[in-house]
Amino acid sequence: MARAIASHNTVRAFSATPSVPRHILAIPSVSFKTNMARFYSSKSFPSHITINMPALSPTMTMGNIGTWQKKVGDAVAAGDVLVEIETDKAQMDFECQEEGYIAKILVESGSKEVNINQPIAIMVENKEDIEKFADFTAADAGAAGAAAPAATEEKEAPKAEAPKAAAPKAAETVNAAPSRSDAERIFASPIAKKIANEKNINLGDLSGSGPNGRILKADVESYTPAAKAAPAPATKAAPAPAAAAPAGAAFTDIPLTNMRKIIAQRLTESKQTVPHYYVTVEMEMDKVMKLREVLNKSSEDKYKLSVNDFIVKASALALKAVPEANSSWMNDSIRQYHTSDICVATSTPTGLITPIVANAETKGLATISNQVKDLAARARANKLAPHEYQGGTFTISNMGMYGIKHFTAIINPPQSCILAVGATEKRVVPGAEEGEYRTASIMAVTLSSDHRTVDGAVAAQFLKAFKGYMENPLKMLL
Amino acid sequence: MACVPVFPHEHHVAATPDSRSQGSFQPSLAQQHESAPLDKHPTRSLASASSMPRDHNHDHDQNQNLTMTLPEDSFDTHNCEPPSLEVTFQKEELLRMYMAMVTMRRMETTADTLYKSQLIRGFCHLCTGQEAIGVGLETALTKEDKVITAYRSHGFTYMRKGSVLPIIAELLGRNNGISGGKGGSMHMFTPNFFGGNGIVGAQVPLGAGIAFAQKYLGKKAATFVFYGDGAANQGQVFEAFNMAKLWELPAVFVCENNQYGMGTSAARSSANTDYYKRGDYIPGIKVNGMDVLAVHQAIAYAREWALTEHKGPLLLEMETYRYGGHSMSDPGVSYRSREEIQKVRSENDPITHLKERLLEAQVVSEAELKDMDKAARAEVDKAAKEAKESEQPDMKTFWTDVYVKGAEVPFLRGREPQETHFYRK
Numbered sequence: 001m002a003r004a005i006a007s008h009n010t011v012r013a014f015s016a017t018p019s020v021p022r023h024i025l026a027i028p029s030v031s032f033k034t035n036m037a038r039f040y041s042s043k044s045f046p047s048h049i050t051i052n053m054p055a056l057s058p059t060m061t062m063g064n065i066g067t068w069q070k071k072v073g074d075a076v077a078a079g080d081v082l083v084e085i086e087t088d089k090a091q092m093d094f095e096c097q098e099e100g101y102i103a104k105i106l107v108e109s110g111s112k113e114v115n116i117n118q119p120i121a122i123m124v125e126n127k128e129d130i131e132k133f134a135d136f137t138a139a140d141a142g143a144a145g146a147a148a149p150a151a152t153e154e155k156e157a158p159k160a161e162a163p164k165a166a167a168p169k170a171a172e173t174v175n176a177a178p179s180r181s182d183a184e185r186i187f188a189s190p191i192a193k194k195i196a197n198e199k200n201i202n203l204g205d206l207s208g209s210g211p212n213g214r215i216l217k218a219d220v221e222s223y224t225p226a227a228k229a230a231p232a233p234a235t236k237a238a239p240a241p242a243a244a245a246p247a248g249a250a251f252t253d254i255p256l257t258n259m260r261k262i263i264a265q266r267l268t269e270s271k272q273t274v275p276h277y278y279v280t281v282e283m284e285m286d287k288v289m290k291l292r293e294v295l296n297k298s299s300e301d302k303y304k305l306s307v308n309d310f311i312v313k314a315s316a317l318a319l320k321a322v323p324e325a326n327s328s329w330m331n332d333s334i335r336q337y338h339t340s341d342i343c344v345a346t347s348t349p350t351g352l353i354t355p356i357v358a359n360a361e362t363k364g365l366a367t368i369s370n371q372v373k374d375l376a377a378r379a380r381a382n383k384l385a386p387h388e389y390q391g392g393t394f395t396i397s398n399m400g401m402y403g404i405k406h407f408t409a410i411i412n413p414p415q416s417c418i419l420a421v422g423a424t425e426k427r428v429v430p431g432a433e434e435g436e437y438r439t440a441s442i443m444a445v446t447l448s449s450d451h452r453t454v455d456g457a458v459a460a461q462f463l464k465a466f467k468g469y470m471e472n473p474l475k476m477l478l
Numbered sequence: 479m480a481c482v483p484v485f486p487h488e489h490h491v492a493a494t495p496d497s498r499s500q501g502s503f504q505p506s507l508a509q510q511h512e513s514a515p516l517d518k519h520p521t522r523s524l525a526s527a528s529s530m531p532r533d534h535n536h537d538h539d540q541n542q543n544l545t546m547t548l549p550e551d552s553f554d555t556h557n558c559e560p561p562s563l564e565v566t567f568q569k570e571e572l573l574r575m576y577m578a579m580v581t582m583r584r585m586e587t588t589a590d591t592l593y594k595s596q597l598i599r600g601f602c603h604l605c606t607g608q609e610a611i612g613v614g615l616e617t618a619l620t621k622e623d624k625v626i627t628a629y630r631s632h633g634f635t636y637m638r639k640g641s642v643l644p645i646i647a648e649l650l651g652r653n654n655g656i657s658g659g660k661g662g663s664m665h666m667f668t669p670n671f672f673g674g675n676g677i678v679g680a681q682v683p684l685g686a687g688i689a690f691a692q693k694y695l696g697k698k699a700a701t702f703v704f705y706g707d708g709a710a711n712q713g714q715v716f717e718a719f720n721m722a723k724l725w726e727l728p729a730v731f732v733c734e735n736n737q738y739g740m741g742t743s744a745a746r747s748s749a750n751t752d753y754y755k756r757g758d759y760i761p762g763i764k765v766n767g768m769d770v771l772a773v774h775q776a777i778a779y780a781r782e783w784a785l786t787e788h789k790g791p792l793l794l795e796m797e798t799y800r801y802g803g804h805s806m807s808d809p810g811v812s813y814r815s816r817e818e819i820q821k822v823r824s825e826n827d828p829i830t831h832l833k834e835r836l837l838e839a840q841v842v843s844e845a846e847l848k849d850m851d852k853a854a855r856a857e858v859d860k861a862a863k864e865a866k867e868s869e870q871p872d873m874k875t876f877w878t879d880v881y882v883k884g885a886e887v888p889f890l891r892g893r894e895p896q897e898t899h900f901y902r903k
Binding site: 052054055056057058077078079081092093097098116117190193194197 | 587590591593594595596599801807809811816819820823894895896
């Protein structure tokens with residue numbers, strides 16, 4: 001077996017799937033596990049057939065087991081469906097090609113991420129043999145297969161170490177030869193490859209100046225073998241600290257959830273592609289606080305208004321007054337919305353989500369308040385429907401409850417604006433007459449705007465309108 | 479050229495020298511009407527075909543021969559006489575047929591499992607359910623006759639080659655494969671089997687060419703050219719028909735109608751689903767492709783037609799069914815129901831048909847058949863095991879078989895500039 005592992009590290013030249021990295025293709029030939037362990041008797045089990053997890057599509061590496069259509073003791077004919085399997089692409093039925101009886105199910109319905117070729121069931125020819133498999137475990141089936149997973153693990157481990165060492169190395173060495181694991185592909189332009197081939201230069205010694213570290217013609221032409229000597233000691237020194245860093249640092253790698261991946265992708269895209277600019281305005285909140293108190297007193301428990309509800313309503317009305325802020329950049333046009341669908345940024349244990357209050361300009365404060373509460377509760381319980389968090393024309397992010405004075409938010413594409421609301425604090429401000437002072441509750445908000453659709457003056461107008469509604473909340477009745 | 483004898487009731491206008499020299503060969507519609515009485519039976523729906531009638535007349539004789547009568551609906555014809563329904567086989571022959579079909583079935587299901595464990599990659603088209611055609615063909619041919627088909631070729635390759643190991647090894651890409659591990663599923667050849675061709679319908683003109691070569695070289699060999707119901711509408715197929723008829727080539731065109739071209743049912747793809755009539759001026763016979771004896775009889779008849787009697791082309795349509803999908807990438811249930819597949823499996827399976835015949839005629843016992851099943855399984859498993867342990871081809875063979883040895887170009891580029899190979903003279 002060892003002989004085979006060593007010799008099959010070479011590239012398999014006849015792949016029908018050239019996009020798959022070559023070293024992965026070498027792995028199947030290493031596997032010596034017979035798929036149908038016919039006449040496999042040890043530990044006094046009668047002859048049986050091991051059913052392994054099938055690859056139902058060429059790119060499948062693992063799948064989820066759905067519902068078993070057969071149970072222990074059932075007869076199976078060729079063509080019968082054994083179990084539903086969820087692949088990377090779709091849910092498919094796994095048909096059996098054999099005849100016999102199910103003796104044991106090794107992986108139950110609902111199991112996730114079962115690897116290809118892992119034993120999932122046992123079939124026997126004779127019904128009488130079924131009971132002998134009561135104590136059969138995956139380990140008994142896996143004895144023959146142990147060679148394959150072990151072999152693949154061996155290959156995975158050195159590969160995993162090489163990129164880890166490569167990362168700190170790359171950070172430390174600047175002009176040196178790039179540290180790459182043997183498994184990594186060398187990016188080089190066709191002309192660079194041709195020149196390197198003609199000059200007998202090994203591409204692996206060069207560092208690329210193009211995107212993704214691509215080796216360009218200029219790199220090859222300016223490369224001199226003398227430079228090799230210098231980087232050599234640098235790279236030799238690099239592995240030592242590189243090895244030390246992982247050993248000394250204490251950290252945990254948290255796997256990414258889908259939500260985290262999406263947040264990362266969308267917000268990066270937003271910050272990189274949208275020309276953000278920020279406008280801040282402060283407003284006196286005393287009247288809003290007063291009105292809120294009054295309304296809550298007579299609520300009869302039908303609602304409990306918070307300052308945020310006033311902010312939502314005021315934003316919705318301000319958007320009506322300044323519709324340019326209620327728009328989207330559509331690349332060849334600007335879409336101006338006729339309704340204000342306000343997204344309220346909510347923090348949940350799994351991440352940030354923005355449930356939407358649709359048509360906020362038509363809703364009363366009580367409705368807005370109850371809706372926001374309901375949406376927030378369901379968001380935290382992960383029970384929002386897609387239309388409740390996808391869409392929207394404007395977002396409000398409120399960090400006032402954390403005592404944050406001022407912050408700038410990232411626009412939620414394809415919207416044009418996001419309003420970052422800070423905490424309200426009591427301040428002493430000049431009064432009406434010279435020398436007079438009074439205290440007022442002041443809140444600052446910062447509007448991040450997309451300069452493609454919202455010019456500075458427009459943002460200022462929006463904030464003026466918003467401030468107007470917040471400082472004179474009764475105007476919202478108009 | 480001698481006058482082609484015209485049989486009574488045979489209204490097909492053979493290319494007699496007179497009509498040809500006058501240049502007025504007209505396929506008349508009248509012919510087709512007159513042949514209608516011969517088409518006694520409405521188109522058989524494969525999925526609803528009943529299982530074989532139980533009251534076969536079978537006679538044993540001392541020479542271990544068995545005479546049977548095929549069911550009446552085994553053959554439908556277009557402009558020709560059907561083969562006789564009385565068939566005689568040696569018992570040994572029948573058992574060999576059974577063993578071949580069972581081995582072929584096991585080989586294909588083993589390939590299925592190997593593909594699902596990612597040991598076979600790329601394309602893999604299996605002929606599970608269509609075994610009767612490959613077996614019935616080979617038992618009626620000689621080694622000199624030529625066969626060409628498309629990509630559903632494992633069964634044909636097995637029958638022409640005679641062993642399982644080279645085929646499985648080829649699928650796994652090993653150096654003891656039938657094409658040295660370089661061809662894969664769709665490129666398997668033997669000296670008288672021309673593959674194994676990937677392009678749909680491209681093999682039909684090639685087959686006509688092979689038949690032309692046989693006639694040109696004066697060989698007494700018929701060429702059997704297979705294509706599917708999906709390929710039957712390709713233009714070059716009709717071009718091949720024309721040339722075959724014009725020059726009276728000893729070519730038998732066989733349409734393996736498994737009811738679906740990939741995922742399109744025959745009714746949705748073809749304006750005329752009577753593929754045996756599509757030859758028009760070439761007479762045709764529709765055969766029950768799930769009955770290995772009917773297939774054998776039709777092939778024997780066709781060979782006689784092409785080589786001796788009429789010395790011209792003939793069209794056969796084999797009505798058959800595949801249990802699997804078009805290929806391993808196709809689950810096979812998105813364009814037909816599982817019930818349909820199960821129905822054909824249980825009521826119309828070719829192996830079961832032959833088994834029932836053998837048991838009924840008391841040629842062999844159930845236990846003996848079970849032993850044969852086991853033996854076939856063992857043989858295929860052994861071949862699979864051996865194939866898995868075989869070596870992959872040497873990189874040196876990457877460069878061979880591209881050009882005829884001794885006539886290569888100076889150098890050949892590989893996948894990258896660094897991988898250029900220089901042929902030393």
